[in-house]
Amino acid sequence: MTHLIVIEGTEYAGKTTLAKMLVNALIYRGVDARYNKGDLHPNETASELERKASTADDAVRELFYTTACALDKDIDVLRQHDCVVIQDRYWPSVMAYGRYLNGTRSIHASLETHRLFIEPACIIYAYCSLAERGRRHERRTVKSDLDRFLLDDAQRIGALEHEMRTVLALMPRTLALDTAAEHPEATCAAAQKFLVEGAII
Numbered sequence: 001m002t003h004l005i006v007i008e009g010t011e012y013a014g015k016t017t018l019a020k021m022l023v024n025a026l027i028y029r030g031v032d033a034r035y036n037k038g039d040l041h042p043n044e045t046a047s048e049l050e051r052k053a054s055t056a057d058d059a060v061r062e063l064f065y066t067t068a069c070a071l072d073k074d075i076d077v078l079r080q081h082d083c084v085v086i087q088d089r090y091w092p093s094v095m096a097y098g099r100y101l102n103g104t105r106s107i108h109a110s111l112e113t114h115r116l117f118i119e120p121a122c123i124i125y126a127y128c129s130l131a132e133r134g135r136r137h138e139r140r141t142v143k144s145d146l147d148r149f150l151l152d153d154a155q156r157i158g159a160l161e162h163e164m165r166t167v168l169a170l171m172p173r174t175l176a177l178d179t180a181a182e183h184p185e186a187t188c189a190a191a192q193k194f195l196v197e198g199a200i201i
Helices: 015-028 044-053 058-074 091-105 111-116 130-139 145-151 154-168 184-197
Strands: 003-008 033-036 084-088 122-127 174-178
Touching: 003 015, 003 091, 015 033, 015 084, 015 122, 015 184, 044 058, 058 091, 058 111, 091 111, 091 154, 111 154, 122 154, 122 184, 130 145, 130 154, 145 154, 174 184
Parallel strands: 003 084, 003 122, 033 084, 122 174
Antiparallel strands: none
16 A cells, blocks of 8 residues: 655745655665655646646636645545655645635635545645745745745745644644754654654555
């Protein structure tokens, strides 16, 4: 049976760096670990929804991304494999960003919508200070409009982090890691310890 481990966090929190380091560390330990970003089970319907989402307004985009993630549950083939999938951002982001951007209009205003999705074995939540995000933003070559919008105002990123923590509170096994508190290798080691002690791997 596959163990789905989701790495979550908002802009410049260090999700991708941690996810890729964790995959490499698990492979070194002899675990069949795989990195994934986007749909767990790519299919034509989800791809079309995501194409349309790129040009839609916030409310419609939230609906499209929600549907794409929900499709994963309907065609879940994870049980057919024996591996660990490290998923770089997943439906908790869809819920958190939808609640942040659309407020009371969000289809996730009721947190019960999390039942639409595959429940991961655990979530590792990456975060860091606004100052550290600013430094990472300056180093990144590709920057989105949302990146700039969020980092221009500490209250915005704070409000988004609040929504993320609200969504993640639904999950029974979540580890929060400050990716700027220690060297990346130490952060990765803390994630591995959590997985081992929780009998997730």
